[in-house]
Amino acid sequence: MQTLNETVTENLTLSEIVKNNFRTASLFEKYGLDFCCNGKRSLTDACREKGINSEKIIKEIKNMSSSGSKEEIRPDNWKLDFLIGYIINNHHSYVNRMLPVISVHTQKVASVHGENHPETKKIAEIFASINNEMRHHMMKEEKILFPHILKLVALSGNRDEKNIPYFGTIKNPIAMMEAEHESAGGGMSEIRKLSNNFTPPTDACETYKISFKELKEFEEDLHRHVHLENNILFPKAIDLEERLF
Incomplete structure (x- = not known):
């Protein structure tokens, strides 16, 4: 049986490739x-x-198949309730843990090195905005959107007027979440450019080096986090709503 790594073509989308491996x-x-x-x-x-x-x-993708026997992770095959739990327990928990840590480090670096490296002030400013946005973003997902998706999963399929949310179709909050993902991703992309791909200068102190390492890991986690929501969870939730109502 062929794996995706063996059948991947340049016409597949990036999300399709990552969804399958x-x-x-x-x-x-x-x-x-x-x-x-x-x-x-x-x-x-x-x-x-x-x-x-x-x-x-x-x-390189095809070489992944022959480089080891590691089982491919296929989030696209996960049930919606499991996927939501995975996102909260792995990605939301990581973001909640790292936001205050990175905020302290970027602010400290800007304070100490801002005169010689003015880009650190901009990095701290951008991350402060990301910190605020991500906290509100995840709260809306965990308090409003995710519970509604779980309610859709639990419905028998018979339309019940009492179960129609105040925001109408689920496409409305999803569009808002996707716009916020775009904003956070754009902010991290700008930080990557300002930091020369998270490369600390020769005169960087340990906090400087640590903050850039943390920012790099944060962006990588954000990409996987957003992929699971934008390209798997949200499309499946929309499809489920359309089938139920």
């Missing part, structure tokens, strides 16, 4: 290919925009 997320990270917010682009178009040979990427 979550390990390819690391490869796309390496080449700066956005598989989350812009995951609907084909591999060809994404590579062309970055000036990368798509055949080279395809070869």
Whole structure:
């Protein structure tokens, strides 16, 4: 039986490739290919925009099959309730844990090194905005959107007027969440540029180095987090709502 790694073509979208083999997320990270917010682009178009040979990427994906026996993770096959639990327990918990830590570190670096490295002040400012946005964003997901998706899962299929949420179709809050994902992703992309791909300067202190490492890991986690929601959870929730109502 063929695996996705053996059948992948340049016409598949980035999100389709990652949905079928979550390990390819690391490869796309390496080449700066956005598989989350812009995951609907084909591999060809994404590579062309970055000036990368798509055949080279395809070869590396295929090599993943022969590089080890590690089982491919397929979140696309998970049930919605399990997927929501996974997102909360793995990604939301990580974000809640790291937001205050990174905020303290970026502010400290800006305070100490801001005169010689003014970009650190901008980095701290952008991350402060991300900190505020992400906290409110995840609260809305956990208090409003996710419970409604779980309610859809529990419904028998008979329309019940009492179960229609005040926000109408689930597409409305999902569109808002996707816009907020785009904002957070754009902020982290700007930080990556300002930090020269999270590369600390030669005069960086330990906190400086640690903060850049934390920012890099935060962006990588954000990409996987947003991919699971934008490209798997949200489309499935919309499809479920349409089938029920």
